Amino acid sequence: MESADVVIAGGGIIGCALAYQLSKRNVDVLLLERETLGSQSTGKCAGGVRQQFSSEGNVRLQRMSVGMLERFQDEIGHPADFRQIGYLFVLTQPQQVEDFRHNMEMWQRVGLNDARWVDATEASRMVPILNVEDVLGCTFCPSDGIASPADVTSGYAAAARRLGARLKEGVAVTGIDIASGKVQGVRTSAGDIATRLVFNCAGAWAPSIGRMAGLEIPILPYRRHIAVTGTFPAMPRTNPMTVDFQTSLYFHPEGDGVLIGMSDREEPPGFATDVNWEFLEKMFAQAARRAPALSAAGVKTAWAGLYEVTPDHQAILGPMPELEGFWCAAGFSGHGFMQAPAAALLLTQQLLDHTSEIDISSFAFERFARGALVKERNVI
Numbered sequence: 001m002e003s004a005d006v007v008i009a010g011g012g013i014i015g016c017a018l019a020y021q022l023s024k025r026n027v028d029v030l031l032l033e034r035e036t037l038g039s040q041s042t043g044k045c046a047g048g049v050r051q052q053f054s055s056e057g058n059v060r061l062q063r064m065s066v067g068m069l070e071r072f073q074d075e076i077g078h079p080a081d082f083r084q085i086g087y088l089f090v091l092t093q094p095q096q097v098e099d100f101r102h103n104m105e106m107w108q109r110v111g112l113n114d115a116r117w118v119d120a121t122e123a124s125r126m127v128p129i130l131n132v133e134d135v136l137g138c139t140f141c142p143s144d145g146i147a148s149p150a151d152v153t154s155g156y157a158a159a160a161r162r163l164g165a166r167l168k169e170g171v172a173v174t175g176i177d178i179a180s181g182k183v184q185g186v187r188t189s190a191g192d193i194a195t196r197l198v199f200n201c202a203g204a205w206a207p208s209i210g211r212m213a214g215l216e217i218p219i220l221p222y223r224r225h226i227a228v229t230g231t232f233p234a235m236p237r238t239n240p241m242t243v244d245f246q247t248s249l250y251f252h253p254e255g256d257g258v259l260i261g262m263s264d265r266e267e268p269p270g271f272a273t274d275v276n277w278e279f280l281e282k283m284f285a286q287a288a289r290r291a292p293a294l295s296a297a298g299v300k301t302a303w304a305g306l307y308e309v310t311p312d313h314q315a316i317l318g319p320m321p322e323l324e325g326f327w328c329a330a331g332f333s334g335h336g337f338m339q340a341p342a343a344a345l346l347l348t349q350q351l352l353d354h355t356s357e358i359d360i361s362s363f364a365f366e367r368f369a370r371g372a373l374v375k376e377r378n379v380i
Ligand SMILES: Cc1cc2nc3c(=O)[nH]c(=O)nc-3n(C[C@H](O)[C@H](O)[C@H](O)COP(=O)(O)OP(=O)(O)OC[C@H]3O[C@@H](n4cnc5c(N)ncnc54)[C@H](O)[C@@H]3O)c2cc1C
Pocket: 009, 010, 011, 012, 013, 014, 015, 032, 033, 034, 035, 036, 037, 038, 039, 040, 041, 042, 043, 044, 045, 046, 047, 048, 049, 171, 172, 173, 174, 201, 202, 203, 204, 205, 209, 224, 225, 226, 261, 304, 305, 306, 307, 308, 329, 330, 331, 332, 333, 334, 335, 336, 337, 338, 339
């Protein structure tokens, strides 16, 4: 029977980053992806990388991820296409301004010193197409930006393989073997594998892997849309990622066009990923209000993918207390591309060194039982 020290279920960004970090520490890793690497949420994502979160844990994690993406090419030998064009959060409600003032104090305290306030006049200089008539203020962090999900995922996957990890596509995990409260192996569509440790990296499908082990993992799938326009010269390539916080509309330069996204906050959870064109009309109507020039831009392509959302919009990272040998790295709640570099390194440290350079205990599964939930409020 095939065996591995660690089996990773799921080959999105977190599975591939973890395969790399574990192999770098000489762990024998087998990653199983039932489709192709990076083909699900990771391949549908907008590539946004920001540090402007409302909870301290996320800011600390993200500061680390940004540093890792800045050094990605040197370390991994593959581009990340990380363009630090900044993130501009556009605030139109007095309560948002108050909340972001508190955020700003916390950001400074934890060392996110380049984030600053921007008034409406400066915002319209930064984003020439922005309608600022109702804008009360903005926050801007120039070290935020966008990176390429395809490059980062394939970079980690290739580096993991060079270090000896086995990454298999087209193989589904179908069961978890347990004896005496411990993981003994996994069953797959291509045979059984003996292992003492499984990492659940199955994103929106993480609950189904959990159920194979008798565990309830609170992650729900939500469809999220993106559209990309044709050529749009009115937006400079240095235009920051711009977020209309009230509606969750966001846009950033993409190729010679513009990538636009927005959350349908009315839609219940579900696994559908076909494009809902009625919702896209609503998204474009909002885009036309916030950036009127965008109404002239035709849609070149559109798609939808899944957010993997936990009750507090925070990832679940670390061992599951009820079952020895079952670890979780899932439920990134729509910010998993940007969090995966740091999360994978810190989980590897937690596993092998029993400590990590940034404390990730606030992401532990136990928080649900304790009822100690700190909601991440800066979600888009
Ligand atoms: C429209 C959209 C925009 C987004 N924008 C951003 C953004 O700007 N920035 C950001 O950081 N995040 C963004 N996200 C969120 C981000 O894409 C996810 O948080 C991240 O990709 C999650 O990565 P993952 O590896 O956990 O999941 P996934 O990429 O979904 O990987 C999980 C993998 O597990 C596999 N799998 C499932 N079941 C099994 C099984 N039984 N056996 C084997 N394999 C299995 C799946 O096939 C899948 O490939 C966005 C998401 C969407 C949909």
